[in-house]
Amino acid sequence: MAGKPKLHYFDGRGRMESIRWLLAAARVEFEEKFLETSKDLEKLRNDRSLMFQQVPMVEIDGMKLAQSRAILSYIAAKYNLYGKDIKKRALIDMYIEGVADLNEMIILLPLSPPNEKGTKITQIKESAANRYFPAFERVLQSHGQDYLVGNTLSRADVHLVELLYSVEELDPGILANFPLLKALKTRISNVPTVKKFLQPGSQRKPPGDETRFEKVIKIFQ
Template identity: 70%
Template sequence: MPGKVKLHYFDGRGRMEAIRWLLAAAGVEFEEIFLESAEDLDKLRNDGHLPFQQVPLVEIDGMELVQTRAILNYIASKHNLYGKDLKERALIDMYVEGMMDLNEIIMMLLIHPPEEQVNQLALLKEKTTNRYFPAFEKVLKSHGQDYLVGNRLSRADVHLVELIYNVEEVDPGLTANFPLLKALQTRISNLPTVKKFLQPGSQRKPRDDMKILDKARKIFSCYGCGLFNVPGEEHNREHNRPTLCSQVTLLSLTCRCTGTLSLCSSTLCGAPDMSFALSSLSATQAWA
């Protein structure tokens, strides 16, 4: 009989947090094996556990799964959180993709230099209140049911409630004009499994901060800028800077260590301003 689910990642939210949320909502107990150093990551690679050389890695049902979407899809399918047919699954996928778009902006906030964070916060507020939350509020209003799809709990509801909490950590007022979303948040939060996950001392991770970012940087040491696909040493000799691209590792638009897009901000490595790339995140998402 398969043992307890095991999650391999660093001790922070990153791309594993959505997996933690979904497992918790499904009532699945899991063990976490934290990466503490670059050597820990190298060992997983060298021992053949990471086919694409990146985490998250989840051991489940005798399998070793990587790639966030694949992991979430498997968990949702196994625990009846993925709709009753292909049409419902398509709707769930569509809604979840929208949630990921908005969550990317939240995850990117920390890597922006202070002088850019005001603009990024304004972008987050605009996208939240004028695009994404109105869309989900409209869905709930259109059918008058308790859940987004099929009038039963799905991964879309779980991810949306996680997103609402993430938004409220940035600005609690952003949900004020969305009563149906707030009602959904309350409803899902009161499910016994989710309520337990939301309690202090659970395996839910606190909001990422610079301390966690620094820890991640030490683990996911990077030797190149994935956006330009040039060797790190050559790249940084040109800009007369140390290799610091791994500073973006935590927040998902990262170096090859996590298998996602790496963006070089001028404050990190001296490369040209990449604000145009940051503004087009939704078109260039690369969830590991």
């Protein structure tokens, strides 16, 4: 019997957080091996565990998968979160790319110089409120079903809800004009394993702070 997936990354959100979210939504328990020093990263490289010399890396089903998109695609396909036909997958991929555009700005935010952070936060909130959230609200309104692609939970829903939480940390009232997104967030948050993941002390990581990310930069230099 295969063991739990093992996630190799630093003790923070970054590019691993979406993988943690997707595993939680798939009801899969996982282990984490945190990189605490540059020697930890160097060991993985010397062991040839990192195909492209970088993390995130996930050990799953006898593989050492690198590249976050490949990891997410495998998990989604394995646990039936990636649509049942090519058209549904195309829609899911399109929605994911939209989420990724905004999520990338959030991932990089803790690494921004202090004098630029306010401007970047404003850009994120304006992009969310005026471009991305209205688009996803229209998708849900257009078909009146529970999820972005019909009535079946997919990775697109999970990634979107992760994004909603992240943007709400910057602007707690941003979903006031998006009732369908708010309902989607509630629906997915009530999935038992996601609900557990959202509790304090879980494997979900808190928002990035400068102290932690200064340490991370040293690890990856």
